[in-house]
Every structure is written in C-alpha cells, then in structure tokens.
Amino acid sequence: MTAALTSATAEAGAPPPPPRGSSRIAWLLLTPGLAYLVLFFVAPVAVLLLTSLYERVPDGPVGATRPALRWENYTDALVTYAPQFGRSFLYAFIATVLALAIGYPLAYVIAVRCRNRPLLQGLLLVLVIAPFFTSFILRTIAWKQILADESLVVAVLKTISLLPDDARLTATPTAVVAGLTYNFLPFMTLPIYANLERLDLRLIEAGEDLYANPAETFRRVTLPLSMPGIVAGSLLTFIPAAGDYVNSALLGTASTAMIGNVIDSRFFRVVDYPTAAALSVLLMAAILLLVAAYVRRSGTDDLL
Amino acid sequence: MAADLLAAPGGGRDLELVGITKRFGEAVAVDDLSLRMPAGSFFALLGPSGCGKTTMLRMVAGLEVPTAGQVLIGGDDVTTTRPYRRPVNTVFQSYALFPHLDVLENVAFGLRRRRERNAEQRAMAALDMVELGPLARRRPTRLSGGQQQRVALARALVNNPAVLLLDEPLGALDLKLRRQMQVELKRIQDEVGGTTFVHVTHDQEEAMTMADTVAVMNAGRIEQLGPPQELYDLPRTPFVANFLGRSNLLPGTVVEERDGLLGVDAAGTRLLVPADRAVARSGQVLVGIRPEKVHLVAAGADEPADSTVLGPGTVADVSFSGVSTEYLVDVAGYGRMSVFTQNLGAGPGAMVGEQVRLAWSPRHAFVLVGDAPAAGPLEREAATVGAAGGTGP
Ligand SMILES: Nc1ncnc2c1ncn2[C@@H]1O[C@H](COP(=O)(O)OP(=O)(O)O)[C@@H](O)[C@H]1O
Numbered sequence: 001m002t003a004a005l006t007s008a009t010a011e012a013g014a015p016p017p018p019p020r021g022s023s024r025i026a027w028l029l030l031t032p033g034l035a036y037l038v039l040f041f042v043a044p045v046a047v048l049l050l051t052s053l054y055e056r057v058p059d060g061p062v063g064a065t066r067p068a069l070r071w072e073n074y075t076d077a078l079v080t081y082a083p084q085f086g087r088s089f090l091y092a093f094i095a096t097v098l099a100l101a102i103g104y105p106l107a108y109v110i111a112v113r114c115r116n117r118p119l120l121q122g123l124l125l126v127l128v129i130a131p132f133f134t135s136f137i138l139r140t141i142a143w144k145q146i147l148a149d150e151s152l153v154v155a156v157l158k159t160i161s162l163l164p165d166d167a168r169l170t171a172t173p174t175a176v177v178a179g180l181t182y183n184f185l186p187f188m189t190l191p192i193y194a195n196l197e198r199l200d201l202r203l204i205e206a207g208e209d210l211y212a213n214p215a216e217t218f219r220r221v222t223l224p225l226s227m228p229g230i231v232a233g234s235l236l237t238f239i240p241a242a243g244d245y246v247n248s249a250l251l252g253t254a255s256t257a258m259i260g261n262v263i264d265s266r267f268f269r270v271v272d273y274p275t276a277a278a279l280s281v282l283l284m285a286a287i288l289l290l291v292a293a294y295v296r297r298s299g300t301d302d303l304l
Numbered sequence: 305m306a307a308d309l310l311a312a313p314g315g316g317r318d319l320e321l322v323g324i325t326k327r328f329g330e331a332v333a334v335d336d337l338s339l340r341m342p343a344g345s346f347f348a349l350l351g352p353s354g355c356g357k358t359t360m361l362r363m364v365a366g367l368e369v370p371t372a373g374q375v376l377i378g379g380d381d382v383t384t385t386r387p388y389r390r391p392v393n394t395v396f397q398s399y400a401l402f403p404h405l406d407v408l409e410n411v412a413f414g415l416r417r418r419r420e421r422n423a424e425q426r427a428m429a430a431l432d433m434v435e436l437g438p439l440a441r442r443r444p445t446r447l448s449g450g451q452q453q454r455v456a457l458a459r460a461l462v463n464n465p466a467v468l469l470l471d472e473p474l475g476a477l478d479l480k481l482r483r484q485m486q487v488e489l490k491r492i493q494d495e496v497g498g499t500t501f502v503h504v505t506h507d508q509e510e511a512m513t514m515a516d517t518v519a520v521m522n523a524g525r526i527e528q529l530g531p532p533q534e535l536y537d538l539p540r541t542p543f544v545a546n547f548l549g550r551s552n553l554l555p556g557t558v559v560e561e562r563d564g565l566l567g568v569d570a571a572g573t574r575l576l577v578p579a580d581r582a583v584a585r586s587g588q589v590l591v592g593i594r595p596e597k598v599h600l601v602a603a604g605a606d607e608p609a610d611s612t613v614l615g616p617g618t619v620a621d622v623s624f625s626g627v628s629t630e631y632l633v634d635v636a637g638y639g640r641m642s643v644f645t646q647n648l649g650a651g652p653g654a655m656v657g658e659q660v661r662l663a664w665s666p667r668h669a670f671v672l673v674g675d676a677p678a679a680g681p682l683e684r685e686a687a688t689v690g691a692a693g694g695t696g697p
C-alpha cells in the first residue's frame with residue numbers, strides 16, 4: 001500500500017520540459033499576430049496616450065492642439081464628467097447582472113436540460129444568436145419603437161397598473177439599461193453555454209449522492225464549476241456596455257448620458273481631442289482595474 | 305482510530321430488491337430482479353459488461369427510478385426517495401470527484417451537507433484510513449488513478465452509510481494495484497463494520513476473493529447467488545459455469561439413477577454424476593467438469609479407481625502458465641476438452657499429438673440444463689485467471 005502510494009506520487013511529477021530549438025519557428029508563427037497587435041492596438045493606444053496630454057492652441061482655430069504634457073487634462077476630464085463615469089459603470093453593472101439573471105438559466109436549459117435533444121438545442125442556440133443577423137443599430141431603434149409612449153408594451157403595462165399613467169419608458173434610465181441588457185445578452189449567454197455544455201452531469205449525481213439537495217448541488221457544484229463561463233460572460237457584457245453610447249443615444253436623454261456619449265461628442269462634435277483621449281484612457285484604465293479585481297476575486301485561475 | 309470516527313451508530317442495514325425491472329424505451333436493462341443483502345455483508349455483483357449492474361446500483365442510489373418493483377433499505381421502502389435522502393453512498397465508476405474542491409473538501413462534502421460536527425477532522429481521519437492524509441490539500445486532478453479511487457472511497461465511507469455501492473471501483477487500476485486495493489477494501493470493510501458493501505465487478509476473481517456472497521448477473525437477471533466456493537463448486541447454469549471459472553460441458557441424456565448417482569449417456573460413454581449435484585434428473589442435460597478436476601492418463605497407464613474415463617484423445621495444445629499447465633485435448637465425439645494440471649515438478653507432462661485419456665472423480669461433476677455457451681475470448685481470459693485456483697498470483 002505504502003509502496004503503491006509513493007510510486008503513484010512519483011508519477012504525478014513535473015511535466016517534461018518543452019522541447020528546445022523550435023522557438024524560432026514559434027516566433028515565426030507569432031509574427032503575423034504580433035504585427036497585427038502592434039499596428040492596430042499598440043500604435044493607436046500610444047497615439048491616444050500622447051493625444052490625451054496635448055494642449056489647446058490658445059486663440060487657434062477650433063480643435064487645434066499642440067504636443068504637450070498637460071496632465072490637468074485628466075483631472076479636468078475626471079471632475080467634469082464624474083457623473084457620466086458613475087452612470088456608465090452603474091448602468092453597465094445593472095445590465096450585466098440582469099443579463100446574468102436571464103442568460104444563465106437560458107444557457108443552463110440549452111446546455112443541460114436539452115442535452116439529449118440536439119435538434120431543440122440547436123434551434124435554441126440559433127435563437128440566441130439570431131439577433132446578430134441584423135444590425136445592432138437597427139435592433140436598438142426597434143427597441144425605441146417598443147418602448148415608445150404610444151407602444152403596445154407601455155399601454156399594456158399601464159392597463160395592468162404596473163406603470164403609472166403619467167410614466168413613460170422611453171428616454172429613461174430603465175430604457176437604456178434594458179437596451180444594454182438586450183444587446184449584450186448573447187455575450188453573456190454563449191460563454192456560459194459553452195461552459196455548461198461541458199459540465200459533467202456525473203458530478204451533479206455525486207452531489208446528490210452526498211446529501212446535497214438540488215439547490216445545494218447547484219450552489220456547491222454547478223455554480224462553482226460554471227464560474228469561468230460566468231466570468232467570461234460578465235466581462236464580455238460589462239466591458240462593451242460600460243463604453244457603449246448607442247443605447248443611451250437612441251433610448252435615453254442627456255440625463256442618461258454615459259461616458260461613451262461624452263467621448264463621442266468630444267471627438268466628433270466639439271473636436272476636443274485631448275479631453276476625449278483622456279476620457280478614453282481613463283475608461284480603459286478603470287475597466288482594466290475593475291476586471292482585474294473581479295477576476296482575482298472570483299478565483300477561477302485553476303478552472304480556466 | 306480512524307474506525308472510531310467512522311463507525312458511528314447507525315451501521316449497516318439490509319438491502320432488499322423486490323421484483324425490480326428497469327426499461328430504457330424498449331430495452332430491458334434489469335429484468336424482474338429480486339435479492340436480499342444482509343446488513344454488514346460484502347456482496348459482489350458479477351456480470352459481463354452491459355448486463356445491467358450499473359443500472360441496478362443507480363436504482364439503489366436513487367439516481368434512476370425503477371420501471372417496476374421496490375427497493376427496501378432496512379425494511380423502509382425507498383423506491384422513489386430522492387438520492388440525497390437515502391442512507392446510501394456510491395463510489396462511482398468514474399470516481400466523479402469535484403475538480404473545484406481539494407481532496408479534503410471532497411471527502412468532507414457529504415458531512416458538510418448534513419451539517420455534521422467535526423466535518424474536517426472526520427474527513428481527515430477517513431483520508432488517513434486510505435493513507436492519503438498527506439495529499440489532503442491537493443486537487444483531485446493532480447492525483448493518480450489509484451489515489452483518486454481512494455479519495456472516492458473515503459468520500460463515500462466517511463458518511464457511514466447503511467449501504468455502500470461500489471461500481472467497478474478498481475476497473476481503471478493496473479493489476480498489481482488492483483490486488484492491493486482488493487485487500488485494502490476488505491480491511492476497510494472489517495474496520496468500518498456494519499456497512500453493507502455492494503461491489504460491482506466484471507472480474508470474477510475479484511468477486512470471489514472479496515465477497516461473502518456473489519451474485520452472477522446476466523442480461524438483467526441474477527443467474528445464481530451464493531458464497532463464492534459454492535458457486536464455483538456447483539454452478540447451476542451454463543453461463544455461471546463458464547463465467548465463474550471455466551467448465552467442460554458435455555451434452556448427454558440421463559439414462560439411469562442408482563445409489564444417488566445419475567448415469568448420463570454422452571456419445572456412448574456412461575458419465576456418472578451425484579444426483580444432488582444435478583439441476584435435472586432426466587432428459588437432455590449437460591455434464592460439467594472443471595478443467596482442474598480432470599487428470600491426464602497416459603496411454604498404457606492404469607486408470608485411477610472409481611473415476612469416469614473419457615478418451616483416448618489427442619493433445620492439441622499445451623500452454624504453460626507458471627503455476628499450472630493447460631492442455632487442450634480433442635476427444636472424438638466430444639470436441640475439445642480443457643485440462644489444468646498443477647506444476648508439481650513431476651517431470652514433463654503430455655506432448656502435443658500424444659494420445660491420452662481423461663479421468664475425473666464423479667463427485668466433482670455436475671449436471672446443468674441448457675445450451676453450452678460458445679467459449680468466447682472473455683471466458684477464455686476468465687478461465688485462465690480461475691485456473692490459479694482463486695488464490696491469485
Ligand atoms: N440511460 C440509459 N439509456 C438507455 N439505455 C441505457 C441507459 N443506461 C443503461 N442502458 C442500457 O442498459 C444496459 C445495462 O447497462 P449498465 O447497467 O450500464 O450495464 P453494466 O454496468 O453491467 O455494464 C445496457 O444495454 C445499456 O446500454
């Protein structure tokens with residue numbers, strides 16, 4: 001017994017070192033990817049960083065700037081647009097939570113409950129992906145119709161007194177969050193589906209065999225095992241939602257403006273490149289920090 | 305010490321299946337099966353792959369609901385009780401260890417769900433019992449097959465279930481480790497005391513060395529049930545005769561019964577069999593004799609007294625396997641007979657092509673009814689293991 005134990009322990013030793021000599025080929029294969037990254041990611045970010053420190057040419061034409069190291073761009077932007085920043089993260093957070101609440105059960109039904117019915121499974125998956133067949137903008141405009149004051153939805157909600165008679169849905173934070181939730185739902189559902197699709201149902205049975213009722217089995221087995229899918233889905237929802245401006249522009253008002261709307265107007269309407277660039281950098285940094293904290297906290301390293 | 309923590313009151317309870325049937329669509333996986341396993345026994349369910357063993361265990365565990373029949377544990381009908389409410393734990397064929405929990409938390413899982421006190425200490429004690437204490441904080445995916453198997457065992461046993469179900473727990477281990485684990489499992493069963501072990505296997509030697517009672521299952525039914533020695537000595541169906549060890553089966557007709565002996569006419573030779581070792585006392589039967597009970601009698605040598613003699617036949621094949629040698633002898637009118645002789649060092653045995661006669665004592669023969677199953681590769685393999693006399697290498 002003890003002998004078996006030691007020999008078995010020895011088996012699980014370190015993996016063999018990676019073969020040498022193939023590193024040149026590896027670099028060669030990596031070149032297109034690296035070139036792409038440098039060209040379309042590193043370079044634009046560098047330009048953005050530089051631009052964010054430019055200063056305006058006093059008394060110059062509209063939008064004229066010159067190179068400088070004006071750090072105040074950041075503090076000014078942060079102070080001026082703090083409400084929009086807060087709103088962006090709040091809306092994105094609520095939309096992520098809602099998308100999780102809708103997307104997880106949906107993914108669970110498709111991946112687990114329909115596992116023995118591939119036809120139904122395929123059909124449901126197509127339905128999840130179907131919105132991608134039309135343009136993002138068109139779908140959001142359709143939502144504008146759905147939530148409009150004279151729409152059927154609003155009429156019904158008012159009839160059953162879920163909505164006060166003088167209330168409206170369009171041009172409210174609710175409409176913006178609903179639009180965000182709807183638009184990013186597939187990004188939540190699909191990673192969770194991909195994860196649950198691989199869920200070993202024998203582990204669920206083992207949970208039940210070990211005195212866990214279905215709710216506990218879900219909490220102690222299914223949920224922890226699907227954390228990688230939840231993390232991926234949340235990131236794919238939260239990050240674009242925080243930077244989104246289409247939903248607020250089409251479904252909201254000035255009072256629901258998100259940071260994306262500000263950047264949009266700074267870049268394209270006011271032609272204030274340094275502020276727009278500073279805001280973009282701040283948004284990027286904030287998202288990076290939040291994401292890092294989130295991934296650390298959910299501790300999925302050894303499951304990914 | 306480990307045992308003190310594990311053997312809480314409660315202990316084992318009888319497990320009883322009454323007329324259990326399970327159908328998957330048209331296919332019948334378990335067919336009107338009834339049996340009773342007394343509390344504290346080590347019960348082996350032996351059968352070829354696909355005969356319904358896993359399905360039966362799953363019905364006991366509550367993971368499958370029978371199409372018909374009842375499952376009783378300690379007299380309580382649990383047929384439709386949800387798995388988490390049954391005093392039953394399973395060591396799954398695939399182990400099914402939780403990859404997101406370390407070894408200790410895997411073992412403590414059941415205790416924590418039942419809000420038991422000292423969950424961690426008891427889990428640790430169970431791990432010590434399977435000698436995996438030092439690996440308590442590892443992830444199961446970082447363990448070898450044998451270690452995972454022992455974690456699965458500890459995870460089930462720590463709950464001190466009334467019935468422990470083991471679904472081919474040693475199937476994935478290599479031969480040497482399997483032998484060690486068989487001994488280990490027996491020791492653990494003695495140690496925890498009281499828990500009824502239901503051990504499913506398709507390895508007949510494993511079943512015979514470990515269990516108090518062996519049930520041989522075939523196509524969803526129990527063919528025969530009893531202590532291993534009894535099953536081996538007196539199989540009641542051709543399937544059992546060839547699944548548990550191997551047998552030479554000679555078709556014949558019962559022609560007389562005298563002094564407690566049946567006379568069976570098999571292609572012109574009178575074979576004698578004790579009447580109390582016969583399934584039927586008239587008509588078409590099969591006379592069975594285990595290969596190791598048959599002696600070779602060289603041409604010209606005297607036949608042993610009071611024995612049934614067949615032949616002469618021609619030695620077609622000799623295969624030496626260490627403790628024993630198998631001879632295949634073609635006897636005209638009877639086909640190919642198998643003979644095992646122990647290697648006692650008494651010089652070379654018969655050579656290929658040699659003419660020999662076959663002799664055995666009538667008290668070792670038995671009579672069955674049915675068609676002799678064709679010897680497939682599985683039975684051949686099973687027979688080779690059985691030839692070592694169940695003592696193991
Ligand atoms: N969930 C299921 N659906 C359909 N058929 C099944 C299912 N489970 C088992 N079977 C069938 O029932 C029979 C017995 O299977 P099983 O109990 O797993 O056998 P064993 O464990 O003895 O190898 C097999 O023919 C198998 O194909």
Ligand SMILES: [Mg+2]
Pocket residue numbers: 357358359397471472
């Ligand atoms: Mg099986």
